[in-house]
Amino acid sequence: IAGITQAPTSQILAAGRRMTLRCTQDMRHNAMYWYRQDLGLGLRLIHYSNTAGTTGKGEVPDGYSVSRANTDDFPLTLASAVPSQTSVYFCASSETAHGPADTQYFGPGTRLTVL
Amino acid sequence: QQPVQSPQAVILREGEDAVINCSSSKALYSVHWYRQKHGEAPVFLMILLKGGEQKGHDKISASFNEKKQQSSLYLTASQLSYSGTYFCGTDLGGTSYGKLTFGQGTILTVHP
Numbered sequence: 001i002a003g004i005t006q007a008p009t010s011q012i013l014a015a016g017r018r019m020t021l022r023c024t025q026d027m028r029h030n031a032m033y034w035y036r037q038d039l040g041l042g043l044r045l046i047h048y049s050n051t052a053g054t055t056g057k058g059e060v061p062d063g064y065s066v067s068r069a070n071t072d073d074f075p076l077t078l079a080s081a082v083p084s085q086t087s088v089y090f091c092a093s094s095e096t097a098h099g100p101a102d103t104q105y106f107g108p109g110t111r112l113t114v115l
Numbered sequence: 116q117q118p119v120q121s122p123q124a125v126i127l128r129e130g131e132d133a134v135i136n137c138s139s140s141k142a143l144y145s146v147h148w149y150r151q152k153h154g155e156a157p158v159f160l161m162i163l164l165k166g167g168e169q170k171g172h173d174k175i176s177a178s179f180n181e182k183k184q185q186s187s188l189y190l191t192a193s194q195l196s197y198s199g200t201y202f203c204g205t206d207l208g209g210t211s212y213g214k215l216t217f218g219q220g221t222i223l224t225v226h227p
Binding site: 031033035040041042043044045048050058059090094096097102103104105106107108109 | 117147149155156157158159162202204212213214215216217218219220
């Protein structure tokens with residue numbers, strides 16, 4: 001059982017390019033999340049999905065979009081990358097988004113550098 | 116609003132104890148604690164629900180003071196493996212269920 005996989009592991013990207021970070025989970029979790037982690041700022045929620053077919057904005061959604069066509073996959077797209085989007089991106093999932101004790105499990109992360 | 120963690124960093128010798136605090140200015144439904152080692156993903160430790168409960172496993176426990184909107188993580192008789200950055204994530208509940216806001220992290224270093 002892999003849990004959550006993310007691809008690529010790392011990427012260097014020219015500013016202005018489009019990039020999609022992939023996230024797949026095999027736990028049949030309903031809820032999925034994208035966070036970015038920057039030094040000194042902790043983890044910040046970008047977008048989330050409570051269930052397949054629905055998405056919502058988190059704390060820092062600008063410049064990012066997501067889709068949730070099925071339960072397992074939750075890709076994050078940067079339409080036109082900018083240097084401030086240089087960060088480590090973590091995908092996470094939880095069984096539901098409404099349980100009082102839903103644990104979020106994190107993927108291994110994608111290190112993205114925008115030049 | 117981001118919860119505030121204190122201290123920002125702590126250095127221990129093996130066997131010593133530590134307390135990490137997480138404070139919020141908003142009423143919380145739950146607090147989630149994670150540990151992250153350098154270059155790795157955050158790993159779940161425990162969830163504290165409002166009601167002032169205390170939880171623990173092995174030599175790591177936590178409490179949640181609903182009146183103060185503060186959670187504390189207690190690490191007892193620290194081991195080398197406890198080194199890492201500890202994050203609290205706060206959940207306001209209601210329409211915000213599952214949407215965690217994380218503190219800036221506390222770096223814990225345990226020396227032999």
